[in-house]
Amino acid sequence: MDTLTAIRERRSVKRYDPDFVMPQEDIDKLLELAVLSPTSFNIQNWRIVAVTDAEQKQKIRAASWNQAQVSEASLTLLLCADLNAWDNEPERYWREAPEQVRDMLVPMIRQFYSPNKTLQHDEAIRSVGIMGQTIMLAAKAMGYDSCPMIGFDPVKVGEIIKLPKDHVIGMMIPVGKALEPARPRSGQLSLDEVVVRNSF
Template sequence: MNTHDAIEARRAVKHYDPNFVMSDTDIDRLMDLTLLSPTSFNIQHWRFVLVRDNELKQQLRAAAWDQAQVTDANLTILVCADLKAWGKEPERYWRNAPQQTQDMLVPMISGFYSQAGPQMERDEAMRSVGIASQTLMLAAKAMGYDSCPMIGFDPVKVAEIIGLPDEHVIGLMITVGKALKPAHSRGGQLTKDEVVFIDRFPS
C-alpha cells in the first residue's frame, strides 16, 4: 500500500479480532518505521510502552472507561515522552554525524532547552508524540493492520500501571490489530475553505 492509500484508508477502528496475533517480525518492523519520525534536535524523546500482557491490558481497559479495543487489539501502545531527554548524553543524538556538525548542534541542544522552560519541554513532547503516533498508525495501515488513537483514559492510573518514570508524560494510547468490523463512515470533513488559508487568516 502506498502512502496516499494508507492515509485515505486509515480509520479509528474500535472493534478488533481478539484472536489475531501479530508476528514479532511485524511488530519490530512497525516500531522501526515509527522510530524514523522526526524530533527537534533529533533528541528522540518519545518512549513507547507496548503492552501485550493480558492482565495489564485488563487494567488499562478499566482505566480507559472499559473500552474493549484496549484488550481486544493485539497491541496496546502508550506513546510517552521523556521531558528531560535533551540533557541526557545529548552527544549520542548526533554520534553518526560529521564532527563539525556534532560540534555545532550538541551545544545548541543544551543551550536551547536549558533556557526554554517546562512549557516548551511539554510542547515539544506533545509535538513529537503526535508526529510519531501518526507515523505509527500509517505504517500499521500500510502493513495491513488497523489502529485507534485514544485519549479516553485516566492518565494518573495509566501512569501507575505502566510505571511511568518521573519527568515523563503520556501523550496518547494507540491500539493496533486486525479489525473485526470496519470503522463507521467518516463523520463529516470540513471544507478546505474553512481550514486552509493562503498567507494569513482572513479578516
C-alpha cells in the same frame, strides 16, 4: 500499499479480533518504522510502552473508560516521552554526524530547551503526535488497523505502566486486526474553512 492510500484508508477502528496475535516480527517492524519519525534536534524523546500481555491490557482498559479496543487489539502502544531527553547526553543524538556539525548542534540543544518547561512539554507532545501518525500509517500499510486515543486516566495508566516521574503519556494506540470497519467519516470540514491563504 502506497502512502497516499494508507492516508486515505486509515481510520479509527474500535473493534478488533481478540483472538488474533500479532507476530513478533510485525511488532518489531512497526516499532522500527516508528522510531524513524522526526524529532526536533533528533532528540528522539519518545518512549514506547508496547503492551501485549492480556492482564496488563485489561488493567489499562479499566482505566480507559472500558473502551474495548484497548484489550481487544493485539498490541496496545502507550506513546510516552522523556521530558528531559534534551539534557540526557545529547551528544548521542549526533554521534555519527561530522564533528563540525556535532560541535555546532549539541550545545544548541541545551540552550534551546533548558530555560523553558513549556517548550520541553510541547516538544514531548509534538514528537509523540508525529510518531503516532507514523505508526498508524505504517500499521495500515502492513494490513492492520489502529485507533489513536486520549480517552484514559493518565494518572492511573501511568501507575499501571510504572511511568517515570519525568515522563508523560502523549497518546495510546491499539493496533490489531479489525473485526468491524470504522463508521463512515463523521463530518470533515471543508478546505476553505481549514486552510488560511498566507495569513489569518
